[in-house]
Amino acid sequence: MKINSVKIISLLFFILSAFYLYTAYQIQVFSFDEDAPFNAKTFPIYLGYTGMFFAGLKIVLPDRKPIKVDPTNLEFKKTILLVITIIIYGATILKVGFFLSTSLFLVFSYYFLGERRWKYIIIFSFPFVGIFMYLLHGVLQVYLRDPLLKYIGIMG
Numbered sequence: 026m027k028i029n030s031v032k033i034i035s036l037l038f039f040i041l042s043a044f045y046l047y048t049a050y051q052i053q054v055f056s057f058d059e060d061a062p063f064n065a066k067t068f069p070i071y072l073g074y075t076g077m078f079f080a081g082l083k084i085v086l087p088d089r090k091p092i093k094v095d096p097t098n099l100e101f102k103k104t105i106l107l108v109i110t111i112i113i114y115g116a117t118i119l120k121v122g123f124f125l126s127t128s129l130f131l132v133f134s135y136y137f138l139g140e141r142r143w144k145y146i147i148i149f150s151f152p153f154v155g156i157f158m159y160l161l162h163g164v165l166q167v168y169l170r171d172p173l174l175k176y177i178g179i180m181g
Contacts, residue, residue: 029088031083031088032083032084035080035083035084036080036084038076038080038083039076039077039080039081039084041076042073042074042075042076042077042080043073043077045069045072045073045076046069046070046073046074046076046077047073048069049066049069049070049072049073050066050070052065052066052069054066061166063165063167064167065167103137103138103139106137107134107137107138110130110133110134110137111130113130114126114127114129114130119170120172121172121173122169122170122171122172122173122174122175123154123158123169123170123171124154124155124158124171124173124174125173127154128150128151128154129150131146131149131150131153131154132146132147132150135149135150158171
């Protein structure tokens with residue numbers, strides 16, 4: 026078996042998914058939520074297993090067509106800006122809250138990835154996060170602490 030960059034990246038993704046799965050099992054849930062079919066750790070656990078499964082398949086199965094990547098075509102600036110945005114998002118989500126930090130994360134991500142039509146950037150960030158938050162909080166009863174929405178009186 027020939028080792029190529031795709032196999033190495035798949036191995037790194039497998040390790041990252043395994044670490045994510047380990048941390049997903051460390052998530053604490055409320056006592057009344059432990060036996061619920063869907064709680065705060067359900068989706069992260071499934072996501073960790075899914076990532077390990079697909080990364081494992083990519084490692085084990087042979088490549089039909091090896092991919093040749095020209096490093097001059099890679100956009101390192103966009104990648105670095107996106108990673109910085111992710112770090113800032115992770116650092117601010119507890120202080121600012123899910124709604125505003127996730128919406129701003131999406132706005133900056135869309136902009137850094139090349140979208141310049143502000144109408145679409147706004148439409149695909151704030152309303153989608155609001156709908157997602159409603160589904161989590163209103164339908165699935167998964168509580169997300171959001172200091173900003175609590176301060177302005179939307180959430181209690």
